[in-house]
Amino acid sequence: MRKLKLDELNRLDVDAFKSADKIPIIVVLDNIRSALNVGSVFRTSDAYAIEKVVLCGISATPPNKEINKTAIGAHASVAWSYEEDIKSYIESLDKQNHLIIGVEQTDQSLMLQQFESAPEKTLVLIFGNEVEGLSETILPLLHHSLEIPQYGTKHSLNISVCAGIVINHFSNLLRG
Numbered sequence: 739m740r741k742l743k744l745d746e747l748n749r750l751d752v753d754a755f756k757s758a759d760k761i762p763i764i765v766v767l768d769n770i771r772s773a774l775n776v777g778s779v780f781r782t783s784d785a786y787a788i789e790k791v792v793l794c795g796i797s798a799t800p801p802n803k804e805i806n807k808t809a810i811g812a813h814a815s816v817a818w819s820y821e822e823d824i825k826s827y828i829e830s831l832d833k834q835n836h837l838i839i840g841v842e843q844t845d846q847s848l849m850l851q852q853f854e855s856a857p858e859k860t861l862v863l864i865f866g867n868e869v870e871g872l873s874e875t876i877l878p879l880l881h882h883s884l885e886i887p888q889y890g891t892k893h894s895l896n897i898s899v900c901a902g903i904v905i906n907h908f909s910n911l912l913r914g
Contacts, residue, residue, distance in 0.1 A: 752815045761912045762860040763788040768824050769867040770897060773798035777808030778898030784812035786909045791816055794824040828879045836860045840880040841904055842872045847883040850904060856911040863904055865897050
């Protein structure tokens with residue numbers, strides 16, 4: 739066994755990646771205070787070829803040294819935009835018939851593994867602030883609230899870890 743060299747991985751270059759098919763997922767980051775977390779989500783979004791990352795509120799935007807530290811350039815390959823007002827943005831996506839899913843522990847949340855069928859709509863996966871979670875103003879706009887099962891003493895996962903788990907789950911569903 740040997741580790742593969744980068745040129746043996748047969749990855750697309752940035753231009754080819756931008757024109758390649760993406761899975762219909764929009765990742766929305768709601769007031770993420772750590773630019774390192776934002777960068778990690780860009781990197782995961784590149785790895786799974788998701789459609790777009792949308793940064794809201796206080797979330798850092800490229801160009802940013804800390805984003806680049808963890809994204810290692812993925813912010814250049816993944817489509818992204820900034821929306822100051824998450825509520826208006828989510829309302830517009832709802833009107834476009836997207837499936838709005840918040841990743842949050844609520845009184846109505848489903849465990850991630852309970853969501854087993856691949857939706858036929860573009861998925862909007864919303865991840866919230868590291869301390870406060872999702873903004874209260876968007877909870878009524880969610881079609882579903884999902885949480886990741888946890889068996890330890892902590893109440894939450896780091897947002898970048900959480901995003902990786904959830905994006906992986908939906909990538910597996912959508913890719914069959």
